[in-house]
Amino acid sequence: MSIRHGLLALLDQGPRYGYQLRVEFEARTGATWPLNVGQVYTTLGRLERDGLVVPDSEDEEGHLFYAVTDKGRAELRSWFDTPVPRTSPPRDELAIKLAMAVTVPGVDVHAVVQAQRRHSIKALQDYTRLKARALAGESTSSEGDDRSDLAWLLVLDQLIFQTEAEVRWLDHCETRLAQYSERQADLPAPSAASDAPKARRRTRA
Template structure:
């Protein structure tokens, strides 16, 4: 998730100061990815350093406003026009946890899967309830549409996670039914001696 480009998108609609940017960012994403003011101002400093935003005066309360530059608008348009790369997928803690669990002796992998499924089902119910509330309160505003899109992405993502957990449980059951491969040296008949018996010499 690009905070950098998210702030540029907000500034493209007019100058704002840090707290305004934080509030609007969280309103449009439903606070799914909360920001702190320090993070916002750190990002603004980097954007200013790169020539993508510029100071735009202060108000009577001393708030420093920022405005997007032409270079910033070009950067924003390029972001919108460029697909999000999937060649380097982000680390998924759940996938890493299960990958480690199946290789560490003594871990009840089935219990790990079941616990995660219960948690994911609860999250799915919460997201679905929030979607219902958002649809009931929809006033046709762009911010409402933005929040609905984020919610639906979370719903689809969680549904996919639950399907994957079901698949993991099936895969684990199939693996348990497979016979253990013999260890080296087991179930091997003793090798016959290749030496021929010596004939006794008669005297």
């Protein structure tokens, strides 16, 4: 997730100070990826260092406003115009967990999969309820009243699709694990005769 570009997108609409940026960022994403003010100001410092924003003014309460520069607008447009790359996908903790679980003796991989499936299905139900409430609120508001509602719905859709895909992947993992167990069961067991020469050699030694 690019906090950097998210803040640039907000500043492109006018100067803002740190707490405003935090509140607006969370409003547009439904606080799915909550920020703290420290993260915001750290990112603003880096944006200022790179010439993408500049301090603009202060209000009567001492809040320092930041404004986007022409270079910052160019960076933002490039971000919007460039597809998110899939060449270096982010680390997925669940995929790593299952990859480790199948290689560590004594781990009940089926139990790991089932526990995750229960959790994912509950999350999917929660997201679906949130979407229903968001749609109900959207239907009672005037058309074009608040684009933040649309932004939140898009985020919810992504979360729902992602979680549905995760549940399907877990089902696929169960099938693959069952197939592996069947292949292992079909392998011939080591014969006692093949072990006998080794035992005799050890005895003579």
